[in-house]
Amino acid sequence: MSALAKNRELWLVAAIALLVAVITLRFPAFARPQNLAAVFNDTSILMILALGQMAVILTRSIDLSMASNLALTGMIVALTNANFPGIPIPLIILEAMAIGAALGAFNGMLVWKLGIPAIVVTLGTLTIFRGATFVVAGGTWVNADRMSPAFIALQRGEFLGLPVLSWFAIVAIIAFYLVMTRTPVGRSIYAVGVNPSAAVYAGIDVGRAKFIAFCISGMVAGLCGYLWVSRYVIAATEVANGYELNIIAACVIGGVSIAGGIGSVGGAVLGALFLGIISTALPVINISPFWQMAISGTAILAAVILNARSERKQGRIILKKAEAA
Amino acid sequence: MSAIETSAAPRRIPDRLDTPLKGAVLSWEALLIAVAVAIFVINSLASPYFLNAWSLSDLTFNFTEKGLIALAMALLIISGEIDLSVAAIIALASTMMGMALQAGADTPMLVAIGIGTGLLCGAFNGLLVTGLGLPSIVVTIGTMSLFRGVAFIILGDQAFKGYPASFAFFGQGYVWWVVSFELTLFLAAALVYWFVLHRTSFGRRVFAIGNNPVAAQFSGVREARVKFILFCLTGLMAGVASVLITSRLGSTRPSIAQGYELEVITMVVLGGVSILGGAGSIVGVVLAALIMGMVTFGFGLLNVPGIVMSIFIGLLLILVIALPIIWRRLFGRRPA
Amino acid sequence: MHTAALKAERPASAADTPMLSLSGVSKSFPGVRALHNVSLSLYPGQVTALIGENGAGKSTLVKILTGIYQPDEGEIRIGGDTVKLPTADAAFRHGITAIHQETVLFDDLSVAENIFLGHAPRNRFGLIDWRTMRANAREVLETMGAGHIDADARLRDLGIANKHLVAVARAMSIDARIVIMDEPTAALSAKEIEELFELIEFLKSDGKAILFISHKFDEIYRIADRYTVFRDGEMVGEGLLADKPQNEIVRMMVGRAVDHIFPERQPKIGATILSVSGLSHPTEFDGIGFELRQGEILGFYGLVGAGRSEVMQAIAGMTRTSAGSIALDGAPIAPKSAAEAIEAGIVYVPEERGRQGVVIGLPIFQNVSLPSLDRTSKSGLLRLAEEFSLARTYTERLDLRASSLSQDVGTLSGGNQQKVVIAKWLATEPKVIILDEPTKGIDIGSKAAVHGFMAELVAQRLSVIMVSSELPEILGMSDRVIVMREGRIAAVFDNKGLDAETLVRAAAGIAA
Amino acid sequence: ESTKIALVVKSLGNGFFDAANKGAQEAAKELGDVEVIYTGPTAATAEGQIEIVNSLIAQNVNAIAISANDPDALVPVLKKAMDRGITVISWDSGVAPEGRQMHLNPSDTDLIGETIIKLAADYLPEGGDVAILSASSTATNQNAWIEAAKKVLPEKFPKINLVATVYGDDDSVKSTNEAKGLIASHPDLKAIIAPTTVGVVAAAQVVTDQNLIGKVNVTGLALPSEFKQFIDNGASQAVALWNPIDLGYSAVYLAHGIATGKAKAEPGARLSIGKVGEVTLDDTNSAAMAPPFQFDKSNIEEFSKIY
Numbered sequence A: 001m002s003a004l005a006k007n008r009e010l011w012l013v014a015a016i017a018l019l020v021a022v023i024t025l026r027f028p029a030f031a032r033p034q035n036l037a038a039v040f041n042d043t044s045i046l047m048i049l050a051l052g053q054m055a056v057i058l059t060r061s062i063d064l065s066m067a068s069n070l071a072l073t074g075m076i077v078a079l080t081n082a083n084f085p086g087i088p089i090p091l092i093i094l095e096a097m098a099i100g101a102a103l104g105a106f107n108g109m110l111v112w113k114l115g116i117p118a119i120v121v122t123l124g125t126l127t128i129f130r131g132a133t134f135v136v137a138g139g140t141w142v143n144a145d146r147m148s149p150a151f152i153a154l155q156r157g158e159f160l161g162l163p164v165l166s167w168f169a170i171v172a173i174i175a176f177y178l179v180m181t182r183t184p185v186g187r188s189i190y191a192v193g194v195n196p197s198a199a200v201y202a203g204i205d206v207g208r209a210k211f212i213a214f215c216i217s218g219m220v221a222g223l224c225g226y227l228w229v230s231r232y233v234i235a236a237t238e239v240a241n242g243y244e245l246n247i248i249a250a251c252v253i254g255g256v257s258i259a260g261g262i263g264s265v266g267g268a269v270l271g272a273l274f275l276g277i278i279s280t281a282l283p284v285i286n287i288s289p290f291w292q293m294a295i296s297g298t299a300i301l302a303a304v305i306l307n308a309r310s311e312r313k314q315g316r317i318i319l320k321k322a323e324a325a
Numbered sequence B: 001m002s003a004i005e006t007s008a009a010p011r012r013i014p015d016r017l018d019t020p021l022k023g024a025v026l027s028w029e030a031l032l033i034a035v036a037v038a039i040f041v042i043n044s045l046a047s048p049y050f051l052n053a054w055s056l057s058d059l060t061f062n063f064t065e066k067g068l069i070a071l072a073m074a075l076l077i078i079s080g081e082i083d084l085s086v087a088a089i090i091a092l093a094s095t096m097m098g099m100a101l102q103a104g105a106d107t108p109m110l111v112a113i114g115i116g117t118g119l120l121c122g123a124f125n126g127l128l129v130t131g132l133g134l135p136s137i138v139v140t141i142g143t144m145s146l147f148r149g150v151a152f153i154i155l156g157d158q159a160f161k162g163y164p165a166s167f168a169f170f171g172q173g174y175v176w177w178v179v180s181f182e183l184t185l186f187l188a189a190a191l192v193y194w195f196v197l198h199r200t201s202f203g204r205r206v207f208a209i210g211n212n213p214v215a216a217q218f219s220g221v222r223e224a225r226v227k228f229i230l231f232c233l234t235g236l237m238a239g240v241a242s243v244l245i246t247s248r249l250g251s252t253r254p255s256i257a258q259g260y261e262l263e264v265i266t267m268v269v270l271g272g273v274s275i276l277g278g279a280g281s282i283v284g285v286v287l288a289a290l291i292m293g294m295v296t297f298g299f300g301l302l303n304v305p306g307i308v309m310s311i312f313i314g315l316l317l318i319l320v321i322a323l324p325i326i327w328r329r330l331f332g333r334r335p336a
Numbered sequence C: 001m002h003t004a005a006l007k008a009e010r011p012a013s014a015a016d017t018p019m020l021s022l023s024g025v026s027k028s029f030p031g032v033r034a035l036h037n038v039s040l041s042l043y044p045g046q047v048t049a050l051i052g053e054n055g056a057g058k059s060t061l062v063k064i065l066t067g068i069y070q071p072d073e074g075e076i077r078i079g080g081d082t083v084k085l086p087t088a089d090a091a092f093r094h095g096i097t098a099i100h101q102e103t104v105l106f107d108d109l110s111v112a113e114n115i116f117l118g119h120a121p122r123n124r125f126g127l128i129d130w131r132t133m134r135a136n137a138r139e140v141l142e143t144m145g146a147g148h149i150d151a152d153a154r155l156r157d158l159g160i161a162n163k164h165l166v167a168v169a170r171a172m173s174i175d176a177r178i179v180i181m182d183e184p185t186a187a188l189s190a191k192e193i194e195e196l197f198e199l200i201e202f203l204k205s206d207g208k209a210i211l212f213i214s215h216k217f218d219e220i221y222r223i224a225d226r227y228t229v230f231r232d233g234e235m236v237g238e239g240l241l242a243d244k245p246q247n248e249i250v251r252m253m254v255g256r257a258v259d260h261i262f263p264e265r266q267p268k269i270g271a272t273i274l275s276v277s278g279l280s281h282p283t284e285f286d287g288i289g290f291e292l293r294q295g296e297i298l299g300f301y302g303l304v305g306a307g308r309s310e311v312m313q314a315i316a317g318m319t320r321t322s323a324g325s326i327a328l329d330g331a332p333i334a335p336k337s338a339a340e341a342i343e344a345g346i347v348y349v350p351e352e353r354g355r356q357g358v359v360i361g362l363p364i365f366q367n368v369s370l371p372s373l374d375r376t377s378k379s380g381l382l383r384l385a386e387e388f389s390l391a392r393t394y395t396e397r398l399d400l401r402a403s404s405l406s407q408d409v410g411t412l413s414g415g416n417q418q419k420v421v422i423a424k425w426l427a428t429e430p431k432v433i434i435l436d437e438p439t440k441g442i443d444i445g446s447k448a449a450v451h452g453f454m455a456e457l458v459a460q461r462l463s464v465i466m467v468s469s470e471l472p473e474i475l476g477m478s479d480r481v482i483v484m485r486e487g488r489i490a491a492v493f494d495n496k497g498l499d500a501e502t503l504v505r506a507a508a509g510i511a512a
Numbered sequence D: 001e002s003t004k005i006a007l008v009v010k011s012l013g014n015g016f017f018d019a020a021n022k023g024a025q026e027a028a029k030e031l032g033d034v035e036v037i038y039t040g041p042t043a044a045t046a047e048g049q050i051e052i053v054n055s056l057i058a059q060n061v062n063a064i065a066i067s068a069n070d071p072d073a074l075v076p077v078l079k080k081a082m083d084r085g086i087t088v089i090s091w092d093s094g095v096a097p098e099g100r101q102m103h104l105n106p107s108d109t110d111l112i113g114e115t116i117i118k119l120a121a122d123y124l125p126e127g128g129d130v131a132i133l134s135a136s137s138t139a140t141n142q143n144a145w146i147e148a149a150k151k152v153l154p155e156k157f158p159k160i161n162l163v164a165t166v167y168g169d170d171d172s173v174k175s176t177n178e179a180k181g182l183i184a185s186h187p188d189l190k191a192i193i194a195p196t197t198v199g200v201v202a203a204a205q206v207v208t209d210q211n212l213i214g215k216v217n218v219t220g221l222a223l224p225s226e227f228k229q230f231i232d233n234g235a236s237q238a239v240a241l242w243n244p245i246d247l248g249y250s251a252v253y254l255a256h257g258i259a260t261g262k263a264k265a266e267p268g269a270r271l272s273i274g275k276v277g278e279v280t281l282d283d284t285n286s287a288a289m290a291p292p293f294q295f296d297k298s299n300i301e302e303f304s305k306i307y
């Protein structure tokens, strides 16, 4: 039992391997390295978003506003680029991350200072941010011919044989891994989720840890705002509409516990990959895309049931013989 | 505290303190009524078309279906659980009705199948949550994809249409003059839910579970059973809503009622139900439904794009919840 | 660096100036005055035992010293300087570390991280150095004689005793001057206690000031140099332990003639009403068998963690058993939920009042009527008048102090909440009532009311099981006493001339 | 009292419909005393359009011209509008006949069907595999065109082999995934036909990104302003579209005519659409505005400045 718990990621890897194997049976070219690299690239944005969401869920909160944040930030940077094509792209990326983080901080402040439950706050900002997208754009959209070539080209460039977009994901994965496992901030995010009252005893400010998690998820959503609009070369109000649930689903499949405190960078990435493979592979193996939703729903349920089994609380043991056994 | 004195004649404890008017004035419902009245007045001033029986009647269609689900969802949230799959249940129930239609079912049969499907979906959620002890938010994110996914598998790019004329009554019919069947049903259901929540022992148990599930269990409340019933009720109401929407649209697509779940939950939270469970009232939910209907319809009359109204609703949600907290911070008494 | 804490470098100095001193400290919670104008001094190289009954305010003081609670008034001085401890972090930085009474640890984090969270070793890039952390964790555990604990294990997978050792290790990992231990031995085995004492000796020799809280006098006399006694939130005595016999300290602790507050009663004991035999649970208790007679108060004594609550919860339908049988009035019953037990006539007034007892958020009368809803309502419809009269009947008999029955129970004091809880179960008109620590953490006045009421109950031919860790209460109230130890019944006594020492010995497993 | 005509579109913030609105405003100016209400839901759902139609009914507009998200779901509410004396026509994406007085197709359905195949075939003298990337599976207009295209395939374009039809739901992400899926699962694919302005951009972007320019030709219906770069970079040889400005203009013009009683919507009627010309209603009261117009290297520059 505990071995299973420890190897949550291994289980996911096995599930993904199985999935790839099944797809490969029907469509041999799927398992080719180039194709797998392409799948990874296609899933990059979802992976990055899932990492941000994970940080929030770990603190026993939830961020429903990520997709709207993405749309709003994406729109603002697209407008920036359309109006000031001269601004270098790295600055645009910084802008995206800063705006996203600011929106996340807004959520975080309401949760921290007013103590409003995260689900209520982000349910509100979910609609506010998306509405704001429409307003800042004046009801219009930004398409390819208004974006500068560099804006579109950056993530498509190749570096060491991989598209730059994939590198964004790789850097994000490494950064999250380091932050979540090797920094006090990351560890306090875990601690707050595992046991908030014990966190207080350990000298951690619970509200502040939640605030930081929201800033992180916001920053990540902002970054993905840029990546999204430049990838699909369109910034519009309905960009990523309803995507927040995909992000949460990726986390859940990846073994991030909605009750907080449990989840790993590897899990979130694999959960996103699992969803990514399903959505990219179904068209390839000629399964009607109409099956996609039911499959991911089943995957979520399976993941929750599996995770719940490994999380079952173990009681205190009084009888000495029972403890020895 | 006073010393050791075993008072021979116990002092009488009053049932309740003389109900202070202040309490009623500062209640959540009062706040909502004020907001509702304000919006009503603003709407009447802003648009010459608002104060008109048919307009007001059309307005109700903006919230009746979601409101019906919100009634059951309110109970579920008070008990500390949530159901994100209600919109998907609508889609699946509508699809089942469509299949039954193809098989030649008549109107009563269609209604039974729609409501029955909703009930079964709710029971499925309830079983997963109470039987396996899983967190409802995740379970229903999963079943949300599953239920709608099944609708997509069955229907694909097709649509079911050709519902019998008698079926159209539920979503398009009027009971009397401008009073639609949907509105009548909503008001009747609100009355029933108000009664169940505030006037029956079942409702009392729902509150007890939401406030302290462990203590409730210790006090002999069968928590799992109550929650299971609540999931079934929520599914059932989604089934009812599905009948209404299908009737109103006269057709079924798997994408029907997309995104309704968040609107329903917004309604419930705006209605003063604590998302953490344990507190809330049906009156609040009904008022919140009315407010959301008036806001969307009022903005619609002014031809404000829907997306702009959603900003307003989002702000309303956060402000209505934040203001009392800020108020307490600024002028607050310390908790007794 | 932390290992320095474990290596004796400085010689122990028998300093007479306190390293930490507290004066005039008061702390109140809504309805409860936990501490009133207390003082306390800790000396380097010495162990000070803090002694007091349950609810005397010991843990509250610990929380003030570790920055969890802020005192309402009073002063804390460390090495001569007045300090403020607004957060747990500030307390660390002043060199204070504590093993808290409840293990406040992180179930889903590894052992190593539980020990080092908040002060983990970092590498030169400022990143947490897991390798060093694990090595250090192993070292700390090793030094404590807890080398069998895997530093990489998830805390969740450890038994309660090992969890407690991790808590000790966490306290040891901080290079502190002042070490506080709030009942550190409660969950440990004899061997582990022995190792803990070695560790304490070692800390003493290293010049640390140690505050040691325990209810076990043998431990106190074995390890402590000084004592401080608290009673009902006040400091009632302190000094060197060597010249103080145990009975004097006990008198200080209890502070009043015990028989004065316990009601006089003439027990009229009838036939057996509840009989339990061979009741077992896979991990919590084994072979529990006893009989309860009509009109009897049966006391259950034991050290905290002896498994009494689990047995009672099994009888009341909350916990599944693996073997054994229960019979009520001669008819076998097997309640599978609290609802079924209540129906049969057995009610359990739980120990954890806040979590299991009151439903905060609901008014008093709704709390009282909750288990009796089927009686107060008619075909599912609430009848408020019935509820109010039910609530009034029982709360007034318990002398509840409240401004109205519609008041939220959350606004009541602890003692009054307890009265609501008791009223709630009495209102079901049970045959057998099980009270688990009925007076835990409530003030003297309320205690007397509860005890008086218990006497009234048995006079009305009800049968009571009272689980208590308070010796005076057990001795003052019970007709018979059952002592439990480590999940088994250790002894059964008739309460005739029974003395505290016999009970303590039985509970601790020390031969008479 | 001016005539109020509501132009209800599938969703706001969509380039095609914004262009149509331009034409609608032109028509209003030309007709004089006409107020055009341009509105639509944010997400392209039938439920959203129903709420809008309800508020339009309450405002007593004279006419509603709608491009519907669902041909059936809107029928009841549009019937209600007609019952209350409001003129209802559909344009671009139609409503079932009982829900409107007439429907204006941007172009002749059969002609569009043939054109989208021809656009691909023109650049495939040897023939080969082609696939269709459509909008949502429920879109009436797209489905009709695809139907028409399939009909002409065997006789007129025997060498063209239609291997798949997939749906991108007019969603950039979904369209992108579907386009990639097509390319991966059909290695010999020579052309992707996307009769939707969202899908065609997504497909062209995929072809560009995967360096398949010259191998896979993207064609279909595209807005010149959005699509210019893909003609320029060679991902596409040619696309077609009608003039959305004219379409909006015509919709308002027709709605005005019917609402004011100047025109009557009945089978066989010939109705004027001002400067655009004239249409004839068929027996389902549908009419086609104009043949689709082709854009290629020679003219895209010029048209991309207009719409």
Ligand SMILES: Nc1ncnc2c1ncn2[C@@H]1O[C@H](COP(=O)(O)OP(=O)(O)OP(=O)(O)O)[C@@H](O)[C@H]1O
Pocket: C029, C030, C032, C033, C034, C052, C053, C054, C055, C056, C057, C058, C059, C060, C061, C101, C414, C440, C441, C442
């Ligand atoms: N957070 C709190 N809120 C309200 N009352 C509290 C709180 N913490 C402690 N108390 C009350 O303060 C008093 C002192 O409690 P404390 O935990 O300090 O006792 P203790 O001496 O540690 O007892 P024990 O030996 O049982 O551990 C008790 O009456 C308790 O109920």
Ligand SMILES: Nc1ncnc2c1ncn2[C@@H]1O[C@H](COP(=O)(O)OP(=O)(O)OP(=O)(O)O)[C@@H](O)[C@H]1O
Pocket: A314, A315, A316, A317, C101, C102, C103, C160, C302, C303, C304, C305, C306, C307, C308, C309, C310, C351, C436, C437, C467, C468, C469
């Ligand atoms: N699963 C657990 N993990 C950690 N600590 C636990 C666990 N269960 C109980 N404890 C702790 O063990 C101690 C004793 O528990 P409990 O009160 O249930 O035992 P008991 O024998 O009934 O003792 P008593 O009724 O005298 O307090 C408490 O301090 C409690 O916090």
Ligand SMILES: [Mg+2]
Pocket: C058, C059, C060, C101, C182
């Ligand atoms: Mg204590």
Ligand SMILES: [Mg+2]
Pocket: C305, C308, C309, C310, C351, C436
């Ligand atoms: Mg206990």
